Amino acid sequence: MKRNEIYIIHGKQYIDMTERLLQEADLAGMIGDREKRIGIKPNLVSASPASEGGTTHPEVVEGLIRYLQRHGFYNLAIMEGSWVGGRTEEAFEVCGYRKLAERFHVELIDAQKEKSVTKDCGGMELHICRCAEHVDFMINVPVLKGHCQTRITCALKNMKGLLPNGEKRRFHAMGLHRPIAHLALGIRQDFILVDNICGDLSFEDGGNPTEMNRLLAAADPVLCDAYVCRFLHYQTRDVPYIGMAETLGAGSSDLDRAVIRELNKPEHAAELPELGRVLKLAEMAEEVESCSACYGYLIPALDMLEKEGFLKNFKEKVCIGQGFRGKNGVLGVGRCTAGFTHHLDGCPPTEQEMYEFLKDYIMETETRRLICDLACIPAAAGQEQKRxxxxxxxxxxxxxxxxxxxxxxxxxxxxxxxxxxxxxxxxxxxxxxxxxxxxxxxxxxxxxxxxxxxxxxxxxxxxxxxxxxxxxxxxxxxxxxxxxxxxxxxxxxxxxxxxxxxxxxxxxxxxxxxxxxxxxxxxxxxVGSARYEVRVRTPGGHSYEDFGRKNAIAEAARLITRLYENEGRGSGKATWNVGTIRGGTVINAIASEAVFTYEYRSEDSGCMDEMEQRFRKALDETQDGDVSAEATCIGIRPCAxxxxxxxxxxxxxxxxxxxxxxxxxxxxxxxxxxxxxxxxxxxxxxxxxxxxxxxxxxxxxxxxxxxxxxxxxxxxxxxxxxxxxxxxxxxxxx
Incomplete structure (x- = not known):
């Protein structure tokens, strides 16, 4: 296979497809010596099945191993280090690589546990896992995916899995693109076998797989990534590390001179999702030197919130990244934003944790705003229309x-x-x-x-x-x-x-x-209640000339005294109360009218019935020739x-x-x-x-x-x- 060639095969028999693709590319001829140590670098960014679009299908690697062993290559090692916060051992288990390695007697290396060596990579010193240095021929098996920070991830970026976690963090502090380009000189890729079966074209950790059912083979990682850009309707300038790697001499991005060989035709034309969605979601974040895992969890979390309608009125930026260490702010995710008023701890916090945290923050903010808005709208009983x-x-x-x-x-x-x-x-x-x-x-x-x-x-x-x-x-x-x-x-x-x-x-x-x-x-x-306005009337008169006539206020007071001598019956608590009272006109006139409000309450319906009877009896006892007492019901709240x-x-x-x-x-x-x-x-x-x-x-x-x-x-x-x-x-x- 020549450096300017890209081979493509379509189908659903992934093991057979892989072997045929490698046969056509003459991978065995490219390797040569059967004693060479061959490194196989899949993408196991996290412990998620390949069907979710984030990790390399084990069937592809199985087809690769079958091909190599059939051609006499047995000194093989699968090597990978999951992203910061993930556990490679768990990814090996969940993604099926531990069983695969055992079946074919292939060494399985967790790069997260490897010591590192310092290497000059085109003028930039990088720390690289030692296992990558002890390889004679490196086969890169990336997943063709989208990426929240770099738009795509495929051949060049996949080698980042062979860095220690501290170096991965430093890559983000340096802005990702430049160190990724220099890494192309630090770890040579001899052959690229791209899993384009169902990669998530939006998020690097998967969750939104796009079924493509094809595999790609290439010998030039720069050309491979340039092709991926064109396939996803990006310009190579949209992914700066491609041009940087080309300038460093890691390969060529000249697709005009590339030879694309399709070994067969797809059964159905694949439809690409709307990729601008990720860029729109990214505008909601203020990212400074964030790690892939942290940022890679944030964007899908925002995506879930957007689909559920929570971001409709959300105006704040979510801060994320190492650049916020030691700084203050309002809203941040990850340990680096520990100084923020509202922050989610973790390095990194998971996608679900970010979703729950941001949902709670948005809901709390909306609820608080709604409370404050409503509280300032007058709404006395009977005057609720504005609210x-x-x-x-x-x-x-x-x-x-x-x-x-x-x-x-x-x-x-x-x-x-x-x-x-x-x-x-x-x-x-x-x-x-x-x-x-x-x-x-x-x-x-x-x-x-x-x-x-x-x-x-x-x-x-x-x-x-x-x-x-x-x-x-x-x-x-x-x-x-x-x-x-x-x-x-x-x-x-x-x-x-x-x-x-x-x-x-x-x-x-x-x-x-x-x-x-x-x-x-x-x-x-x-608690049931009955409420009455009681009006007591008498003839009234002058306080001196007509002294001795019945005074409505005094009669009302006697009636109130009778009511307070009331005793509730039934099994529940009973209460009664005179809430307001008014009457009379001037100090030297015998009051002809007094009005008071009275209520009684109980949660026992039998008690309420008896309280009503006693109330009526007290009213009747107040009546005589010169005194009348009338009660108007102004409210009934029933019991159960x-x-x-x-x-x-x-x-x-x-x-x-x-x-x-x-x-x-x-x-x-x-x-x-x-x-x-x-x-x-x-x-x-x-x-x-x-x-x-x-x-x-x-x-x-x-x-x-x-x-x-x-x-x-x-x-x-x-x-x-x-x-x-x-x-x-x-x-x-x-």
Missing amino acids: ADYIKAWLQRQGAENVYEDQAGNICWLWSRKKEHLTVFTAHMDTVFSEDTRLQIREEDGRLYCPGIGDDTANLACMLMAAAEAARSGWIPEHGILFAATVGEEGLGNLKGSRQIFKDYGYAADQAVCFDLYREAVYCRA RGVDGQRQKELADSCRRVLRKYTEREIPDKAASTDANIPLSMGIPAVCIGTVAGAGLHTLEEYIESDSIRQGFKITGDVLRMCVGEQRKESPQD
Whole structure:
């Protein structure tokens, strides 16, 4: 085979193809002496099967060994060192090379364990593994792949596997291209057998294989890589080390003088993927002297995030590389960015770890921004429209379709193919604060302060993040979730929003989870309440001239005294309270009218019934000829009735497990008055849980703990996945 030739063979019988290709190239004639020590250098960058597109197929190396041994060459050694952070021994095992070496009695050398020698490589001193120096004829068996930093990796770059890990890191500190070019003089490649079966044309560690089913043979590594550039629609100038290696005399990139010999024709024309995607993803990173493993994991992690829609609004750069050692910054991955505010340790961290870390960072940033935006929009009970408009538009931007505002003013999105066996998620939009309350975020000592930020703005934002995750998934369950941002939960809103939701969907709801309060308990019992405005009237008169007439304020006070002598009955706790009182006109007039508000509460329906009877009796006892007492109901929050105890317990226990996972504490059952009262009163299992830590409910100094935001969106996400269960695995859409 001549230096200006490239042979190509197509097919799926990889062992036979290899032997035929080598026969046509006359590899045996090129080697000559049967006593020569022959090095075989595959690409085992990581411990991943060749089918994933990152490593050399063992069938190709088997075909090579069969050919060599049939021609009398037995002094063979397979040598490789995986990338920094990987273990070559594991790659030998996973990729099938240990068994291959044992079957054919070939030496297997882990270059990561080899001592190194220093060698002058065209004016650059490089440290090279000793095993590469003890070879008479080197056969390079790279995978034709894309590369996040150099665009391609094939013949020239594959020899980097025969460097010690410290030298691999130094290559990145020197900018990769120049040392790769000089390495071509340090380790001579006598023959190149290219695995172009299914290499990942985007990422060097595989994961996105492109089926090509062909092998290439070449004698000039520079010409080989120049051909790969043209094949992938790059110019050789796009991969600087090719031109640098040519200048150093390692080979020629002149494809006009090359002779391409195809030994057969492919059955089907292969289609190349869109390769600009990697370059676009690379723009999201700020890379300075990063190692291949670290950077090679980052780009696929960003690719996964981009496909899932997480990078749509992501503007920050992810810093990576040795150039950030000892420096400060915001967001970085790898041990070299240890000084950054948000950083992922590891050398290198894995692709999955980077994906999870960046996803958490993006989700936390989005959740925090959403909390702050919502908290600054006034939303007193009955005046939620501005928040409703914001939420509807926000959900639509996340990809949620058919978001609507219902008759009560709730913002709803149904994530389900059918209107049956639904789980209802609610979080209320309204707060206890009036329209003129100053709403401004203040961050202090790891806390975010703002009226209404905990009740219920943070929980609302975390529920919306779960809805966004559902919308981005590209999947709709058969029996899914109704997301509802509700109105009228606070004060005299009388659970207006929740009533409308379960009026519309009660027939289809199997269970409900309401996100409210803090994450300290599972609120699985409904505190019912009855609220009244009581108006007491008397004739009134002058305080001196008409002294002795009945005073409405005094009569109201007597009525209040009777009410406070009330005693609850039934099995549950009962409370009662006079919240406001007003009456009279001036100091020297006998009051003709007094008005107060009164409520009683209990989680026991029997107790509530008896409290109602006692209230009515106290009203009747107040009436006489000159005194009237009228009560107007201004709110009823029902207790639970007819709920299946086992199903309620299962739902509560499932939510408790989620909370315990993120709080690492015991989570008790408690009773509360929330949106969950309505489904519970209809016999539908329902619980209320919080998603964040905080305090100061219903005060101007209300706050949430900033660090709890990350757990908050994870809690709603886990509850979402818990509720849709195994449906995704079973869905034919997937």
